[in-house]
Amino acid sequence: MLNDDERRIRDDRMMVLAGQSGGLSRQIDPSLYSTYGVKRGLREANGRGVLTGLTEISDVNGHRDVDGKSVPIEGELYYQGYKITDLVEGFRNHRFNFEEVTYLLLFGELPNRKQLRDFIDLLGQYRELPSKFVRDVIMKAPSANIMNGMQRSVLTLYSYDSDPDDITIPNVLRQSMLLIGVMPMIAVYNYHAYQHYHNDRSLIIRYPDEELSAAENILRMLRDDGQYTELEARVLDACLVIHAEHGGGNNSTFTTHVVSSTGTDTYSAVAASLASLKGPKHGGANLKVENMFKDIKEHVNNWEDEGAIRAYVEQIIDGEAFDHTGLVYGMGHAIYTLSDPRAVILKEKAKKLSEAKGLEEEFNLYQTVEKVSAELLTEKRHLSKPVCCNVDFYSGFVYSMLGIPRQLFTPIFAMARISGWCAHRMEEISSGGKIIRPAYKYVGHHRTYHKLEDRS
Ligand SMILES: CC(=O)SCCNC(=O)CCNC(=O)[C@H](O)C(C)(C)COP(=O)(O)OP(=O)(O)OC[C@H]1O[C@@H](n2cnc3c(N)ncnc32)[C@H](O)[C@@H]1OP(=O)(O)O
């Protein structure tokens, strides 16, 4: 067994060896991408995604064709044909909206009262982890990033399934209901396990209540005293609704399609989608936004000084501040142009909550960063389309006002998006049918093999 010093020496030796063969600096000549007409990032020259599939689950629009010209519009999102804003409006004062949306996504229709009641009952029954799963899986080697713990837990559920590899629709639906049901438990218990083993927090494993909604159960399982207010549960429920689905092309759902097209099992497909969602350019952006604001607050003394905020955001874009990637997290979108409808809803929630909690100054800081970064990105990145804030910009601020720890920001996204992934997995199985297999052009050169003895 190596000690820490020996491991460091081992890693240094590996870098030296890789450096000798030029393995660390190898990069494909960027001009070759246009030479061979490669659709980088699976995009057309105008930035639009390459058309790779058809779906009836949702529609995402940021442009409209007017007289043959593509014109930016306020963002539109439809779940099974229903506008997200109409759903959110119609759901006001209801408790089980995420469940209703899940029914809609999986079955294609809005439920009547009885169907919704039955569905809620069923989901409640599926909200059950195998016996000893918490002890044997979740408590073992807890991960600092809860998304990794969730992947491991989801993959391990395969071992407890008596029929894991059957990909007929009834079996995949059963597995989907199970995963949708247990996802909040997996996330919250992984969080508690990490807090217990690494931060010496008391360990609380509270079981979900079959009668409660997903949002209510998340808060109940998370909080030390299991208490929450009706308002908190409604806001979280709305967050789950707007994160539940976003078409087939977003990275994690496309991952569902790619992986499902091989005929693999549901647990593997969902674990892969979790891996994708974790990334900071996708669902992980909500955590990055939180960290970015922490950094901005540390470097800008006066939050009302737009000039100072602009100067700091400019440093972020120039790669001179924060994480040096040049990205302003929570800004920009592959499809939306003038607005992301989910961000509009979240901003409204953030405003109301901040007023109730006396955090208007912080809300104003978010608004100013949104405004100046949109202006700066347009100026400095020569974007071909207007840039707006996306769903990840205000979500973390809303969650933190609900007392939800930052480690759970991206997991909450996953607890919601699992409904969309499962709907797309079933669509891929029933309508896709062909293994997804794009092409890569080889741009190396073919070489003559020399035996080891003959190499210098
Ligand atoms: C749930 C979600 O996944 S929502 C998205 C969450 N992600 C983020 O918030 C991370 C920050 N944003 C981004 O990285 C991007 O806007 C993405 C990944 C969301 C979309 O990327 P794209 O579709 O490539 O955006 P678009 O085509 O408009 O970008 C044009 C250029 O502007 C840059 N750009 C776009 N948004 C940003 C940003 N927020 N900060 C800095 N540069 C940006 C892109 O890197 C790209 O540069 P390139 O041509 O040199 O690659």
Ligand SMILES: O=C([O-])CC(=O)C(=O)O
């Ligand atoms: O559509 C995308 O590329 C990303 C996104 O907003 C989502 O998955 O919710």
